[in-house]
Every structure is written in C-alpha cells, then in structure tokens.
Amino acid sequence: MNKAFEIFKNNFSKILILSLMILLPVTIIQEFLLVPFVPELPEVSEGASQEMLESYYSDTSFLWYFMGAILLSLFTELYRVGTIKIAYEALEEKTMGISEIMDFSMRIWPKTILTTLLYALFVAFGFMLCFIPGVFMYVIYFLYLQIIVLTGIWGRKALVVSSFYTKKILGKTVLVILLGMGLQFAVSLVASIFQGIISNAVVSSIISVVVLFIGQFCSTYTDMLAAVFVYETKPNIDIGIFEKKSDSNE
Numbered sequence: 001m002n003k004a005f006e007i008f009k010n011n012f013s014k015i016l017i018l019s020l021m022i023l024l025p026v027t028i029i030q031e032f033l034l035v036p037f038v039p040e041l042p043e044v045s046e047g048a049s050q051e052m053l054e055s056y057y058s059d060t061s062f063l064w065y066f067m068g069a070i071l072l073s074l075f076t077e078l079y080r081v082g083t084i085k086i087a088y089e090a091l092e093e094k095t096m097g098i099s100e101i102m103d104f105s106m107r108i109w110p111k112t113i114l115t116t117l118l119y120a121l122f123v124a125f126g127f128m129l130c131f132i133p134g135v136f137m138y139v140i141y142f143l144y145l146q147i148i149v150l151t152g153i154w155g156r157k158a159l160v161v162s163s164f165y166t167k168k169i170l171g172k173t174v175l176v177i178l179l180g181m182g183l184q185f186a187v188s189l190v191a192s193i194f195q196g197i198i199s200n201a202v203v204s205s206i207i208s209v210v211v212l213f214i215g216q217f218c219s220t221y222t223d224m225l226a227a228v229f230v231y232e233t234k235p236n237i238d239i240g241i242f243e244k245k246s247d248s249n250e
Contacts (some may be wrong), residue, residue, distance in 0.1 A: 004225040007090040015083055017098055019217050022079040026072045027213045031205045034069060076216070077112050077145070081105040083220045084149045087227040111154035112145065119144055119159060140166050142173055145223070146230040164235040172229045180222040187215030 008015065082105040089096050096104070119141050127134030143162040148154050153161055166173050191211045198204045 001225060003091075004087070004221060004228045007087050007228070008221050008224055011086050011090060014086055014098060014101070015217070015220055018079055018082050018101065019213070019220070021102075022075060022082075023216050024209075024213055026075050027209050027216070030069070030072055031209045031212070034072075074113050074116065077116055078105050078109055080145060080220075080223050081108060081112055081149055084146055084223055084227045087224040088150060088231060091228065091231050108148060108152070108154070112148055115144055115148060115154045115158050118155060122159065139170075139173060139177065142166065142177060143226060143230055146227050149227070150230060161235070165230055165233055168233050168235055169229050173226070176222050176226045176229070179225070180219055183215060183219050183222070187211060190215075 082101045085096070085101055085104055122141060123134055123138045126137040140163045141159040143165050144158045147158045147161045147165065151158075151161065191208045194204065194207045194211065198207065
C-alpha cells in the first residue's frame with residue numbers, strides 16, 4: 001500500500017492534469033445535464049406500486065439519464081487506463097508525458113470499452129441468477145482493466161486472466177474493492193449532506209461537482225493499488241499463451 005501511495009504522490013501533477021482533462025468535464029456533464037432530468041420516484045400504494053414503477057423506468061427522462069451515465073462511465077475508463085499506465089511505468093522506473101499517456105489510453109480505449117461491457121454483462125447475468133454468482137463474478141473479474149494495460153490482452157481473455165490473478169491475491173482484491181466502495185460511500189454521504197443544507201439548486205450542483213470530482217480523484221489510488229498487486233503477482237498460468245492468441249487474432 002505504501003508503494004501505491006508513493007506512486008500516487010510522485011505522479012500527483014500528471015494525475016491531476018488527466019483528471020482535469022477527463023474527470024472534471026464528465027462530472028460537470030453528469031450534474032448539470034443528466035441529474036436534473038431524473039424524475040423523482042413516485043410515492044405509491046402497495047397495490048399500484050408495480051404499475052407506477054414500470055411507468056417510471058420507461059420514462060424518457062430516466063432512459064436519457066441511464067444511457068448518458070453509461071456513456072460517461074466509458075469516458076471515465078479512459079482516465080483509469082491512463083492512471084494505471086502511470087503506475088506500471090513508475091514500477092518499471094520509466095516516465096511518460098501526458099501526451100504519451102493519452103495516446104496510449106486512446107489506442108486501447110476500444111478494447112477497454114468492449115471488455116468493460118462484457119464484464120458488466122457477466123456481472124449483471126450473475127445477479128439475475130442469484131446474488132452470490134453476481135458477487136463472485138464482480139470480484140473474480142475485477143482486475144480486468146489492470147490486465148489490459150499490463151499485457152494488452154482484452155475481451156473474454158482479459159476476464160479469464162483476471163480470474164487467475166484474483167485467485168492468487170483474493171484478499172488484496174477484496175481489500176481494493178472495499179476501499180473503493182468506502183470512498184464512494186463517503187463521497188455520496190458528503191454530497192447528500194451539502195444538498196440537504198443548501199437550497200439553491202445551482203450552488204448545490206456546483207458543490208456536488210467539486211465533491212464528486214475529489215472523490216473520483218482520490219479513488220485513483222485504489223486503481224494504482226490494484227495495479228501494484230497485479231504487477232507483483234505471478235499467476236499460476238503462462239500469460240504468454242493468451243498474448244500470442246491475441247496477437248494472432250489481431
């Protein structure tokens with residue numbers, strides 16, 4: 001954990017620039033263009049709740065928010081790839097400029113998007129079956145982004161390789177997940193407190209942007225921590241097999 005913190009501290013300026021380029025615009029769009037269009041949940045009686053909820057989730061405003069949130073999350077992945085790459089470069093005692101980091105992130109972004117969607121589908125399917133399979137898939141494939149950046153493997157193969165790493169460092173992976181969830185909970189709590197205190201909608205939204213941005217910026221540490229764990233782990237499989245298959249497919 002100390003190593004990840006040192007990397008975060010030593011590359012603070014690069015991470016800040018990346019966050020201002022990607023995270024800040026995403027957060028502003030979310031708060032000012034998406035959140036205002038979310039319809040309030042209806043207060044319904046027990047007998048009419050099902051019909052009212054179906055109407056709520058089919059509302060065009062909700063669908064606009066849902067699709068917009070998914071699109072913005074894909075842009076967030078671009079930022080995460082960049083910060084994970086910074087961590088790996090630091091571990092190898094190399095340095096990259098902002099333009100090089102952005103170039104790398106943009107080049108593998110399509111692979112990242114497809115793998116992220118595949119990961120989301122697997123997790124969603126697991127939760128549809130039962131709660132436990134969903135949690136299992138969420139944890140076992142959690143390191144897929146670190147795998148993509150480190151090896152170039154993507155898609156289903158990245159999820160498979162992630163599972164081998166997770167089995168070796170299950171406790172550390174769970175620690176990263178819980179730390180990330182804790183940060184997100186703290187940020188949501190602070191944002192809700194400010195929203196409850198401040199009545200002015202514009203000021204409340206601005207404060208929410210600042211709080212959410214700081215929270216996402218701090219969450220960068222968890223991605224870097226996971227990157228350090230992956231880098232220092234030797235899985236019980238020859239990763240070169242997957243890399244050769246990926247090269248031949250391309």
